[in-house]
Amino acid sequence: MSMEGSIGQDGGSENWGPQVTRKSLMRGGLAALLVAPWTASTLGAGGGRESGGQDAEASGRTRGAGVTDDEIVLGVSAAFSGPSRGLGAELYRGATAYFNHVNANGGIEGRRITLKLYDDGYQPDPCVQNTMRLMLEDKVFLLFGYVGTPTVTRVLPILKKFQNEDIFLFFPFTGAQPQREPPYGDFAFNLRASYNQETAGLVDNLIRIGKRRIAVFYQIDAYGRSGWAGVRAALQKHGEKLAGEATYSRGEKFTGSMRKQVEILQGVSPDAVICIGAYAACAGFARDAVDLGLDVPIANLSFVGSENLLKLLTEGREDAGKYTRQLINSQVVPSYEDTSIPAVREYRELMARHDPQVPEELTREEYTPFAHSFGSLEGFLNARLLAEILRRLGPNPDRAGLEEAVFSVRDFDLGISEKVSFGPDRRQGLQSVYHTVVEEGRFVPLDDWGARFA
Amino acid sequence: MSSASSGVRIRRLFQKTRFGIFAVFGLIVLSTSILCIYTVDTELTAEYEINIQNIAKTIADSSVGILLNRDLATLQSLVDQFLDVQGIEYIYITSESGEFLAHTFVPGIPEEILASDHGSTEPVERSLPGMGDFIEVGSPILAGVAGTAHVGMDLDVVALKIQRAIGQQVYLISVILVLGVLASIWFVNLAAKPLAELLAYAVELARDGEREDLADREILSRDDEAGHLARLFLHVARQGAGRGPAPGVGGRE
Structure with missing residues (x-):
């Protein structure tokens, strides 16, 4: 080609x-x-x-x-x-x-x-x-x-x-x-891998390190609902419910404010927030969460577009790590650095x-x-x-x-x-989910959840 | 007609008539408008309620299979499509236990809705802070055992549509009123014109009933009440002056 x-x-x-x-x-x-x-x-x-x-x-x-x-x-x-x-x-x-x-x-x-x-x-x-x-x-x-x-x-x-x-x-x-x-x-x-697998991976690990009150910030459409349902189902397996939820409309830009959403979630005092969105809105949420003092792990799914998210949160900032220290990004392919x-x-x-x-x-x-x-x-x-x-x-x-x-x-x-592998009852080729965090301005594998977020 | 007649106007005689016409027309317009406003408001409100109930029922019926498959992404997709219908501002679907399975609220579900009875399907008016005033209806999904679909319609949009419909009706009635009044004025003036001529003629007779030219006026040839009166006035004036009867008086009366 x-x-x-x-x-x-x-x-x-x-x-x-x-x-x-x-x-x-x-x-x-x-x-x-x-x-x-x-x-x-x-x-x-x-x-x-x-x-x-x-x-x-x-x-x-x-x-x-x-x-x-x-x-x-x-x-x-x-x-x-x-x-x-x-x-x-x-x-x-x-x-x-x-x-x-x-x-x-x-x-x-x-x-x-x-x-x-x-x-x-x-x-x-x-x-x-x-x-x-x-x-x-x-x-x-x-x-x-x-x-x-x-x-x-x-x-x-x-x-x-x-x-x-x-x-x-x-x-x-x-x-x-x-x-x-x-x-x-x-x-x-x-x-x-599916969003259900991604959200289950995030929820399982967060609960394992004691973050049981998990809230969701999501795009109010089929994508957001799919992730929301995945988080909800994963929490149910641990006997938990969603601590709270906040939404945004598809097409939101990074320049838009997410303060209302942050305030809603602050009201339920979550231990962690899982974001089901695209990079512009999720970056805006992470920025406003840090600015308003919501200092909890903020996880994103693979769809977010990790590099674009990172670019929005770090480009032109002296303290490049300010908005990325609490980020966890789920991935469905291994690291391109490996x-x-x-x-x-x-x-x-x-x-x-x-x-x-x-x-x-x-x-x-x-x-x-x-x-x-x-x-x-x-x-x-x-x-x-x-x-x-x-x-x-x-x-x-x-x-x-x-x-x-x-x-x-x-x-x-x-x-x-x-x-x-594929088959009549297997229409999804890969099952693996990878977790990454930001170190020195790039995504690296997250191996020890406890050491990083406990 | 002499120049003297043109300066005489009939004002007082038809003043009450004009006021009467205005009053009758005003009353008609007012009563018609009130009836129209009431009818349009009632009918359109009922129609919007029926529409919104139908939409809620459509969503509820469409949701059955999706809910049974536990496919909430498709359910949300379905809900999102109905938001394109003008006036619908929010939709939410709750499970039989009251859990929100899909909704369209940004940045979150309002407290009033969180606290409401999610199984209720009766129309209810809601005032949601920061969002506006709404009429909300619900429709049971699978007779309520699978949940309820709720649809909120913006009352401002409904009110605007009703106002627009009423405005069009009242505008038409007002145009008819103006045309009616103008026509009535024209007809009154038409009726007043021979009277004005008659009055002017009578004034001339009173001033100098002996003038020969007063027997040749156009008004004397009119075949209506004004003509009869003019001839009668001339006859009386001439008789008073000892002259013969006015032309045509005896034969016509």
Whole structure:
């Protein structure tokens, strides 16, 4: 895959298969899902006609949906704009680094992997519109790398509606339960551990060191509720209840005040707070908590976007540790600093070699990527596993064979310590959760909870 | 008509009539407006209550399967979608034991709602500090054994909509009032004009009933009460002066 600076033509998808008209969209019962103006940019790999990536005449005969003789097209809707744009950007960069590597080495059975990108700004309605466009107009082979629970939970019913099309969602950047359980679990494959596993890990460790009064600060949507439910369930196993809760609206910026939320939680005197949110709001909460004297451990889930959170809390501050001493961040991939891990070494090498950037058309707001991040490492591992699954489809990839190809993954070595397995009753590849704290301006593994927080 | 008649206006005779017309129209407008305000307010309030009850019932019905699957993320997603309905300001779903399973409150659940009876489904008006005034209704989920869905509608939005509807009705009535008054003035003036001419003619007769030109006035040819009176006045004036009857008096009367 050679995505750097190569922008495909919007609407070029008609070259990949039968054009889907507005009428056919309406026949599908989705007349309202006309293309929104702000879903403007699409990106295809290969540099368009010059590199043969976008043009059907150049790329060869069209096969099944999303597959030609030269490429396999994957559909992505993610947050590339708005306060959570860092999540989509990092996940994309990591995945692209690996796909570039695959394409540079002959692709999958001679086919390059191409991403068709749309920005949803981490908002459900645009995500639904993008998904319909990817499925019905762009005719992508599969959906990949979606970001967020409120977005993915709205897309799942669409996948069920079109279940005869065998279109699957691969490795969304969310640990929520809906894509792991009936009635929608059959339409998605997850790599990362769930929020239930993340919250259980946090609660178990906090209670082990005597922090029994645990409150929750969460985003008031499906993501926040998913994490809230995870904390609640984990506490119930210890015979405890939530000490209290405070909420914020999705899209909150770091510059916004979280003082009311902090005051609400101060009122219940918690021993610790678990945050279920995105980095801008969670950083704002951590800042205001420290400023108002709520001096308790503040834990975040992997989705928060750890590096962006850290950047907001430390950038330009003399006392860089002021707001980060009590932070605990749960992760679903190992540390990108641990170069003893083979996949981490490869990730660092390919990120340095390709340094993928989000296409300019999608970056309407300034974003400075990180050389390495948990998000891009997750994207990298997602791409690594997906490439393996595509290889297992053989020389004639077809959507109908996807599920079988995924289920054939047994004890697959992804390059981290944990082996990956899938099966009809196992649609989540990894189970491990890692905990990190901030030391000297970077995230390091948290080995001794008692010494740090007791 | 001579120039003398144009200076004479009938003011007093129709003054009461005009006031009477204004009063009647005002009374009609006032009573119609009051009836309209009452009807629109009652009907729309009832309609909004029914709508909100229907929304609460829809949420409750949609929640059954989700709750039984213990899928609170999807439940929250469902609740969030209903917030797009204009006027709905908050939604919360409580379990059969009163635990909040999903809600839309930021930065937290208000104390008044925390302290309320979560199983109640009767419409209740709430005034929540920092949020406003609301009408809240509940709907049982699975006959109440799985919990209750509650929906809060902003009373200000409802009041605004009702005021707008009433305003439109009153505006129409007011326009009709103004047009009616203007028309009545025009008709009164129309009726007053021959009387003014008659008055002017009578004044001229009183001043000098012997003038020959007074028998050739246009008013004498009118075929209405003003014409009859003018001819009668001329007849009386001429008789008083010892002259013959005025033209047309005997035959017409």
